[in-house]
Amino acid sequence: MAIPFVRGIEFEYGRVDQVSPLIRRVIANNPGPFTYVGTGVYIIGTGEVAVIDPGPMSAAHFDALKAALKGERVTHVLVTHGHSDHSPLAQPLAEWAGCKTYAKDCGVHTAKDELGSPDDLGFTPDVRVGDGDVLSGPGWTIDVIETPGHTINHLCFGLREENACFSGDHIMGWSTTVVAPPDGNMGAYMRSLEKVRRMGFETLWPTHGDPVRGKAFVETFITEYANHRKAREAAIVAELRGGETSIPAMVARMYVDVDQRLHPAAAMSVLGHMLDLIERGLVATPDSAPTVRSRFELVAARA
Template sequence: MIPFVREFEFAYGRCDAVAPQIRRVVAENPGPFTFTGTGTYIVGEGTVAVIDPGPRLEPHLSALMAALAGETVSHILVTHTHADHAPLARPLADALGGVPILAAEPPILGQDLADTGEEGFDLDFSPDQVLTDGDRIEGPGWTLEAVATPGHTSNHLAFALPEQNALFSGDHIMGWSTTVVIPPDGDMDAYLDSLERVRQGGFATLWPTHGPPITDVAPFLVAYRDHRLAREAQIVGRLEAGDQTIAEIVPVLYAAVDRRLWPAAGLSVLAHLIRLSRHGIVRGTSTGNADLPGLASRFSLV
């Protein structure tokens, strides 16, 4: 069982000091994929960086501007280009007088992937500076280092704060829920590799973009990974029982889950099946793309 953490004190639009050098403002965009809403982080004092400005909501922009009054924003960082993380970056940068926006190179996606049953992609997002793994930015008393964590999306970055031995984990690791991995941009092999990388980082605290921090990090990450592998074993079990399609698998494995989440759950099942296909455990009859089985494909054990 994953030791989820879901309780925390916040109010929409309020700027809370949550740790030394870290403040958070939560946007009012609650939902089945965003929990209570997007938590935008302000790192530092005096000269600061902003992480994940969030959705394009005027009240959230106003709250961030009030929280940043009297300070110099040196950088705006974005963990990935989903629509609950990236769209407010440009309006905030412009309102602050042209602050540079930093993120990984956005994925090249078709318009049909803008809405994936999760929060969708911000197809208009373009950073001013492309970050790659290990890139650092600094301010007075703080350092942020880009940590490539692909899987949830191909361009997902987390940001380490060495002064606090902390990691802003974006959507890669969340305390309130597991993370959705949606092909073709999301990849389960990459996700599991990134999870292991974070585990090896030995961080004392994880600050997800949604929900409260994770402070008992090591056992949480073990449980997080074990859940993924157990889900994969359940999928294999359904194939052994005679299921051949994702439409047959999801109602069984996610019977206790809100049905609004079933479309996204189906995509995560697909991500597992693609991984199993790569490893020679499952055979998928593709639909459309000969190299990538889809939701309507039929699957069987090899």
């Protein structure tokens, strides 16, 4: 079964939409092959509110957020991870609101311009949070969930009152996510997928695109997300077994139906799989610090 992607979101840039009893959303005008229609910023609660992933540095977007928040007090600015489409507006928004920013930490900074989501090198949270931390306001309670994989410092946020998960880039309704080393880790990503699946959420609210709704559908969706990664791993092993050693050559065949603008990201995800296979003792490379230009082979092929 293929991933049952959810697409067709209805929105207007800068408009605030009430998408559930406790959640409003404002979408930034930064569409692209990695951001879909743009960054969806979530406002939790009424009166005293939390804001999740304020988005890119944009005067028009900042003005839209301030208009959406008029008459309310922002008590928390939460960030799933420090990429340029998620965190740059976090500190300016927190300063405007007179509150603090909350995230895990700064992560492992790597240049990702070719992947469409370069690191936000200027972002450092005021408060570092992780598993077990709880943030709250009038009528809302948010659980911090560590979900390393897309980045080492990625967080999801669970909204208890609606049994919902703000999944950042960890799980997206419209597409799979990029797991790009060294900040991304495929083994950690697979474990984090299972961690979220076991939590039994009713709804996933990704930062980009449509929500995934319904407890059974959420479980199916995450299961197929994981199965997709397992299928990619199997395809990589098949390429290696056939004698291919080059990641770019693998990507050209394995992603033939994918927009070529996404091939650099695909190559990084394949590298993520390779590093996981190396860690598990199934693949080897002569390079001490493997890259997409390294050569790889199955360990069994040496016997």
